[in-house]
Amino acid sequence: MIFNLNTSKISSQINPLFVYLQKQKENQKVTKxxxxxxxxxxxxxFIFFAIKPTFLTISSLLGDIKSKEILSKELKTKINxxxxxxxxxxxxxxxxxxxxxxxxxxxxxSQATSQILxxxxxxxxxxNKIDFLMEDSNSFSTNISTTSSYLPAISxxxxxxxxxxxxxxxxxxxxxxxNIQDQRININLPLKIYYWQNDxxx
Amino acid sequence: xxxxxxxxxxxxxxxxxxxxxxxxxxxxxxxxxxxxTAEVQSSPLIRSVSPDLEIDVLDEIEKRQEIIQ
Numbered sequence: 001m002i003f004n005l006n007t008s009k010i011s012s013q014i015n016p017l018f019v020y021l022q023k024q025k026e027n028q029k030v031t032k033x034x035x036x037x038x039x040x041x042x043x044x045x046f047i048f049f050a051i052k053p054t055f056l057t058i059s060s061l062l063g064d065i066k067s068k069e070i071l072s073k074e075l076k077t078k079i080n081x082x083x084x085x086x087x088x089x090x091x092x093x094x095x096x097x098x099x100x101x102x103x104x105x106x107x108x109x110s111q112a113t114s115q116i117l118x119x120x121x122x123x124x125x126x127x128n129k130i131d132f133l134m135e136d137s138n139s140f141s142t143n144i145s146t147t148s149s150y151l152p153a154i155s156x157x158x159x160x161x162x163x164x165x166x167x168x169x170x171x172x173x174x175x176x177x178x179n180i181q182d183q184r185i186n187i188n189l190p191l192k193i194y195y196w197q198n199d200x201x202x
Numbered sequence: 203x204x205x206x207x208x209x210x211x212x213x214x215x216x217x218x219x220x221x222x223x224x225x226x227x228x229x230x231x232x233x234x235x236x237x238x239t240a241e242v243q244s245s246p247l248i249r250s251v252s253p254d255l256e257i258d259v260l261d262e263i264e265k266r267q268e269i270i271q
Contacts, residue, residue: 033209040216044223052227059231063238070239074248084253092255098263115268164268 050193102164103196107132107140111122112165112193116144119159125154137197147177153187160191168192 048127104111109132116130127146134140153174160167173188242248 016222024204028204030209030258033213037212037216038208040220044216044220046207047223047227051231055227060238063235066235067238067242071242071245071248074250078248082255085251085255088253088255088257092257092260093262095260098260101268102263102266114256121205162266164263167236177240181221 013057022052052087084087089139098164102165105196105198107134107193109140112142115165116142116160116191120144120146120156122159123156124148125156127150132193135192139192139194140188141192144191146186147184147186149183150174150185153185156187157189160189166194168194 101111112132113130121128125146127144127149130142130144132140132142157169157172161169169189169191171190172201173185173186177184177186
């Protein structure tokens, strides 16, 4: 009976101590968690305000260096290609007039007119007038409307397509004339004549 | 006894913030690194020039007749 009384007395004295220890342990845990959280927040703050600008500057500088290296390499290749092209061009420069006569840098209406007239006269095809119509910055057009026999008309088309000056015939029309005994046909021949305007001239 | 969850939430929030900022910085840095190179590669300055002249065309043009009155 005495023993039981002593035990309950001791227990009632020790119990607050256990509660206190338990609270202390929990407080320590909370303190540790707060420390960890605060550490992560501080690191985040440090990363955002100190490391981020440095890293962004370094990465953009590295990117610039890399892009300049690529640019330098590509431009060296391009310069070498231009030098090779210049050498090749100097070898064929005396034949450049051929390009100029085929695809001149300006419309050169007189050349086109003389080419068309010569070809048509070669095949005994005659017409009164020739009009040129500017289409775009690289071509102009004209239309040949006259009467002729069939074979000379075909020969004219063939010769115009084979002429040195670049011409395109998208379509043409041959139709019988009203007087069938005449054995002549009406020709309608639209021509598109090209030239190459330099960008600098534009 | 009711357990206080605030410290755990605080740690969770700080870790998430840290990760978000970390990946944001990494992504921005990578973007800066790549952007300059991509801009250069799409630039018309580095469009290649072929040095091969088609000289055969000149022969073909020469074969064609230039009829002048």
